[in-house]
Amino acid sequence: MAKSSIKHDPSGMARELERWFKAHARDLPWRRRRTRWRSLVSEIMLQQTQVSRVVEKFDPFLKRFPNPAALASAPEDEVLAAWSGLGYYRRARSLQAAAGVIVERHGGRVPSDPELLMALPGVGRYTAGAVASIACGQHVPIVDGNVHRVLSRLWADPVSADDRAGMNRAWERAEFLVKEAGDPGVFNEALMELGACVCTPKAVSCSTCPLSSSCIAFDQGKVELIPPPKQRVAQPIEHHHAIGLVRRRKLAVQKRSTEGRWGGMWEVPTVESKRRLRPGEIQKQLGLEIESLELIGSFQRTLTHRRVHFHVYRGQLPVGNKPWMKSLKWIAPGEEMPMGVAQRRTLELLEWPDC
Numbered sequence: 001m002a003k004s005s006i007k008h009d010p011s012g013m014a015r016e017l018e019r020w021f022k023a024h025a026r027d028l029p030w031r032r033r034r035t036r037w038r039s040l041v042s043e044i045m046l047q048q049t050q051v052s053r054v055v056e057k058f059d060p061f062l063k064r065f066p067n068p069a070a071l072a073s074a075p076e077d078e079v080l081a082a083w084s085g086l087g088y089y090r091r092a093r094s095l096q097a098a099a100g101v102i103v104e105r106h107g108g109r110v111p112s113d114p115e116l117l118m119a120l121p122g123v124g125r126y127t128a129g130a131v132a133s134i135a136c137g138q139h140v141p142i143v144d145g146n147v148h149r150v151l152s153r154l155w156a157d158p159v160s161a162d163d164r165a166g167m168n169r170a171w172e173r174a175e176f177l178v179k180e181a182g183d184p185g186v187f188n189e190a191l192m193e194l195g196a197c198v199c200t201p202k203a204v205s206c207s208t209c210p211l212s213s214s215c216i217a218f219d220q221g222k223v224e225l226i227p228p229p230k231q232r233v234a235q236p237i238e239h240h241h242a243i244g245l246v247r248r249r250k251l252a253v254q255k256r257s258t259e260g261r262w263g264g265m266w267e268v269p270t271v272e273s274k275r276r277l278r279p280g281e282i283q284k285q286l287g288l289e290i291e292s293l294e295l296i297g298s299f300q301r302t303l304t305h306r307r308v309h310f311h312v313y314r315g316q317l318p319v320g321n322k323p324w325m326k327s328l329k330w331i332a333p334g335e336e337m338p339m340g341v342a343q344r345r346t347l348e349l350l351e352w353p354d355c
């Protein structure tokens, strides 16, 4: 690690950062009123989802599920529909399971103890630290990708976020700083905000940074070198062949397995493959003959570890496919179903009015 004349003063750094946050924090819905439940929901939503999308979804979700009991007792389809657009639907299921545990074991109130928080489904050290510090004022650290980058630069530690020893150092540094914070919740949020808005991966704005006088990477002109660039890995490609089938002005949809991507969500009948399939192969994999299978359009979605090409077809079911049709649900135009973003795009291509 680089040698430097800078000696970190945790109390001074915490004060600077808290002052900066109070003056520059973005106005986000979950910051307007702090409760443990609102903190937990916002932190789970923000994992792997852009802030702008969470901004749209947060208030309607909280209106429908204002407390753990409301979420725990809701039908899963309703929870997934309210989550729709946020992606990674496993989080919605985990949040509902966590709400169930909160009702059963904690009298319906989100616990404040980080250990108890970490025992909830879908809650890791970061989320537990965020809720315990932001909603309960505890001096516990948090480290996510943004915070990791800020801390690596403050200490000029050229380590990537997937290096376990480097991540341990980041947690130790976060703890070193938060212990001296006046308000640990404000401090932790400020650290996240700094990583999101100032100490960004590219176009770093050191000239506006409240911690520039404590930053070794800035002092040594190494900001752009930390963290080191990730090694590019070729992304696997998948092809999803989605077939719009309409009968008596209703569209056929089916439920995905609860495991894996878009688990438990609804979609038009879809054949997944590692390569593009010909119409005959699609029909063979579906196990039925579809009349006049016609390609309507294609689009791509890039997920965390793969790229998916969607090919959207329109077809007609011949008479006599009754056993296979039992797995289908027929929805009317505008009928609300829990669907992912890609599935909604498929409906758009099929010119099917959804909610």
Ligand code: SF4
Residues within 6 Å of the ligand: 150, 153, 154, 198, 199, 200, 204, 205, 206, 209, 210, 211, 212, 213, 215, 216, 217, 218, 223
């Ligand atoms: S001075 Fe620059 S590199 Fe250092 S923490 Fe601030 S924004 Fe990040």
